[in-house]
Amino acid sequence: MKLLSSYFKEMRIAARGFYFYIELIMAVILLVILLVAVNEESVSKQKEFLYYDMPPAVEDYIIQKEVEKGALKLIEPTEFKMKAVEFEVENRETDELTSYEFEKEIYNLVTYEEWDPDTGKLIKTAYIAETEEQMIRLAFQERKIGATIVIDDSGERAFRYYNQGYETERLVNLLYILHNKLPEVVEASVDNQNVRKLGEVQTLNNRENLVPVMVVFMGSLMGFFIVVAYIFLDKTEGVIRAFAVTPSSVWKYLLSKTMIIITTVLISSSIIAIPVLRGQPNYPLFYLLLIISTFSFAALGLFISSFYDTISKAFGVLYFFMIAMMVPAFSYFIPSFDPLWLRYFPTYPLLQSMKEIIMVSTDAVYVLKTSGIFLAGGLLLFILANYRFKKTLTV
Amino acid sequence: MISVKNLSHSYSNDDKLAVKNISFEIEKGETFGFLGPSGAGKSTTQGVLTGLLKQQDGEVIVAGYDVKKVQNERFNKIGVSFEQSNVYSKLTAKENLDYYAKLFDVPTRDSVELLRLVGLDGKENDMAGEFSKGMKHRLTFARSMLNNPEIWFLDEPTTGLDPAIAATIKDIIKEHAAEGVTSFLTTHNMYIADELCDRVAFIIDGVIKLIDTPKNLKLQYGQKLIDIEYTDNGKIVKETLKTVTEADRRRIGEIVNNHDIQTMHSKEATLEEIFIQVTGRELV
Numbered sequence: 001m002k003l004l005s006s007y008f009k010e011m012r013i014a015a016r017g018f019y020f021y022i023e024l025i026m027a028v029i030l031l032v033i034l035l036v037a038v039n040e041e042s043v044s045k046q047k048e049f050l051y052y053d054m055p056p057a058v059e060d061y062i063i064q065k066e067v068e069k070g071a072l073k074l075i076e077p078t079e080f081k082m083k084a085v086e087f088e089v090e091n092r093e094t095d096e097l098t099s100y101e102f103e104k105e106i107y108n109l110v111t112y113e114e115w116d117p118d119t120g121k122l123i124k125t126a127y128i129a130e131t132e133e134q135m136i137r138l139a140f141q142e143r144k145i146g147a148t149i150v151i152d153d154s155g156e157r158a159f160r161y162y163n164q165g166y167e168t169e170r171l172v173n174l175l176y177i178l179h180n181k182l183p184e185v186v187e188a189s190v191d192n193q194n195v196r197k198l199g200e201v202q203t204l205n206n207r208e209n210l211v212p213v214m215v216v217f218m219g220s221l222m223g224f225f226i227v228v229a230y231i232f233l234d235k236t237e238g239v240i241r242a243f244a245v246t247p248s249s250v251w252k253y254l255l256s257k258t259m260i261i262i263t264t265v266l267i268s269s270s271i272i273a274i275p276v277l278r279g280q281p282n283y284p285l286f287y288l289l290l291i292i293s294t295f296s297f298a299a300l301g302l303f304i305s306s307f308y309d310t311i312s313k314a315f316g317v318l319y320f321f322m323i324a325m326m327v328p329a330f331s332y333f334i335p336s337f338d339p340l341w342l343r344y345f346p347t348y349p350l351l352q353s354m355k356e357i358i359m360v361s362t363d364a365v366y367v368l369k370t371s372g373i374f375l376a377g378g379l380l381l382f383i384l385a386n387y388r389f390k391k392t393l394t395v
Numbered sequence: 396m397i398s399v400k401n402l403s404h405s406y407s408n409d410d411k412l413a414v415k416n417i418s419f420e421i422e423k424g425e426t427f428g429f430l431g432p433s434g435a436g437k438s439t440t441q442g443v444l445t446g447l448l449k450q451q452d453g454e455v456i457v458a459g460y461d462v463k464k465v466q467n468e469r470f471n472k473i474g475v476s477f478e479q480s481n482v483y484s485k486l487t488a489k490e491n492l493d494y495y496a497k498l499f500d501v502p503t504r505d506s507v508e509l510l511r512l513v514g515l516d517g518k519e520n521d522m523a524g525e526f527s528k529g530m531k532h533r534l535t536f537a538r539s540m541l542n543n544p545e546i547w548f549l550d551e552p553t554t555g556l557d558p559a560i561a562a563t564i565k566d567i568i569k570e571h572a573a574e575g576v577t578s579f580l581t582t583h584n585m586y587i588a589d590e591l592c593d594r595v596a597f598i599i600d601g602v603i604k605l606i607d608t609p610k611n612l613k614l615q616y617g618q619k620l621i622d623i624e625y626t627d628n629g630k631i632v633k634e635t636l637k638t639v640t641e642a643d644r645r646r647i648g649e650i651v652n653n654h655d656i657q658t659m660h661s662k663e664a665t666l667e668e669i670f671i672q673v674t675g676r677e678l679v
């Protein structure tokens with residue numbers, strides 16, 4: 001009851017202040033950017049390196065058929081400056097390692113655009129390598145999908161993929177679904193193919209791919225910063241002291257603040273996520289993770305603000321935390337930058353979980369595990385913050 | 396109602412004490428004044444008694460509750476008016492009180508009536524943030540009465556208020572005293588202490604110098620004083636002399652014999668003069 005009246009009071013105050021609207025306006029701006037400036041297809045930037053492992057006549061025949069369907073369109077050849085490199089490729093089935101060593105050289109590759117004949121939209125650009133090694137090297141250097149196309153026993157086309165290695169089995173399977181289209185083929189392919197590690201798997205379009213970043217930073221960063229701003233507003237006004245001499249407990253005061261942040265974040269995230277993703281995400285998981293992660297970051301904000309009496313004194317620490325929270329975004333956008341230490345930043349698993357939630361085949365266990373860890377950390381910080389706040393009251 | 400034994404408090408948790416080993420008892424229905432200059436430790440004492448500051452030492456019982464133990468329900472019986480007003484500036488006066496009322500488990504007073512009582516009628520729906528300092532102070536004061544407290548902590552209840560409003564506040568405190576409310580009142584204004592308090596404690600540098608009723612103090616320390624105004628070479632001179640010391644009495648005779656007396660009043664020593672006598676310091 002007291003918690004609820006505190007919540008409604010905080011909501012009323014929030015609605016009369018500007019932080020609340022900053023967050024909502026931010027959400028609307030981000031949504032507009034996503035819808036207007038980010039091309040949903042925008043896969044034109046997507047590259048795929050292919051090697052046709054078959055007699056040239058068969059290759060020509062297959063490609064010619066695709067060109068006639070309107071699925072492939074020959075464009076200018078593309079030049080690739082290849083760096084000197086050494087790397088290993090592991091065969092998933094046999095665990096066999098193959099080492100490669102290359103000198104600096106220049107490739108000139110036949111280039112096709114892949115079009116969807118039904119919708120008439122550009123899907124991606126495909127570069128045809130002359131040898132399988134060339135294809136693997138390109139995929140490795142460009143951090144893109146590489147595939148060898150073979151004709152299997154039944155005369156069907158099949159793909160042998162190369163990806164980075166940290167994708168889950170489920171994701172790898174998904175790749176087959178996307179590229180082979182027919183589910184029956186998928187089953188067979190999954191069983192028969194050698195799956196190797198290399199390259200990056202892109203299963204979300206660019207617009208969708210931006211949503212986890214926006215939602216996570218909206219929740220964690222904004223939640224963190226705004227709860228701190230609210231607390232310092234209250235500290236200046238001294239209202240927490242008035243609260244401390246009522247039969248209500250300080251934790252209810254702190255929780256009511258946190259609930260305001262969660263409400264704001266739920267609204268702003270929905271503004272972004274629903275129009276862009278529509279029915280695609282697992283919404284129960286989406287909101288669960290959002291509530292828990294916002295709670296944790298708000299608790300961190302509460303804890304930090306308990307050490308300072310003005311926001312200007314807290315600035316240095318706040319900056320540090322905010323920057324630290326943003327770092328995992330680099331790895332999110334630049335897959336080649338993915339050092340191990342980065343995975344210990346709390347926003348890293350959060351970004352990955354959000355991405356999982358948005359994807360058609362969500363790894364619910366991973367998301368729930370992340371949520372569990374965040375909940376535990378958040379509760380601990382909240383308890384510490386409560387203890388600190390009770391200790392730092394003044395007359 | 397309030398019992399304090401050997402209470403000390405240090406903000407830095409060391410031997411730098413803001414309050415040093417103080418003890419006192421406050422009876423039910425009593426208005427107890429803490430009188431002392433700025434920095435004496437008045438607010439610190441109130442802070443420990445209200446549980447805002449952690450009790451470090453000694454024993455403090457308020458309304459039957461040991462302050463050391465966390466028992467929030469005791470605040471149903473306690474009202475606290477702060478030295479520095481602390482209200483939500485983004486809420487109206489009425490919203491401030493209505494919200495606060497919901498935090499108690501006991502029947503609370505009507506917010507509009509309370510606002511009228513402190514002269515804020517007509518301002519119910521104005522944002523507290525747009526209030527003057529004195530208005531905010533009155534809102535803080537009004538808030539402390541919401542739960543009909545049995546024990547009332549008043550930190551400088553009239554400081555910074557204009558005389559008419561200060562008089563209203565004093566009347567409210569007197570009415571509550573008549574109804575049996577126990578009050579702990581801090582002030583550096585001896586008139587307030589004299590007028591409102593059943594007993595006063597003189598506190599300076601964290602130490603209680605004495606505790607007594609204003610009347611006893613005046614009987615004990617107050618001598619009659621005489622204010623004399625006379626002309627000396629065409630100039631008006633004013634002197635205050637004691638009737639008990641030999642030198643002063645001789646000086647009175649001298650003035651009466653040699654000068655033209657303009658006015659001459661006898662008066663009782665004020666609490667402030669007694670404070671200076673006892674502590675050797677002024678109430679600033």
Ligand SMILES: Nc1ncnc2c1ncn2[C@@H]1O[C@H](COP(=O)(O)OP(=O)(O)OP(=O)(O)O)[C@@H](O)[C@H]1O
Nearest residue numbers: 394406413432433434435436437438439440478583
């Ligand atoms: N938050 C604080 N941190 C450290 N020292 C403090 C703090 N608050 C007060 N003090 C110190 O404690 C002593 C007593 O201060 P206190 O506020 O109790 O005085 P006071 O009698 O209420 O004075 P005033 O009439 O100015 O309100 C002072 O020396 C003051 O400097």
Ligand SMILES: [Mg+2]
Nearest residue numbers: 437438439478
């Ligand atoms: Mg004070």
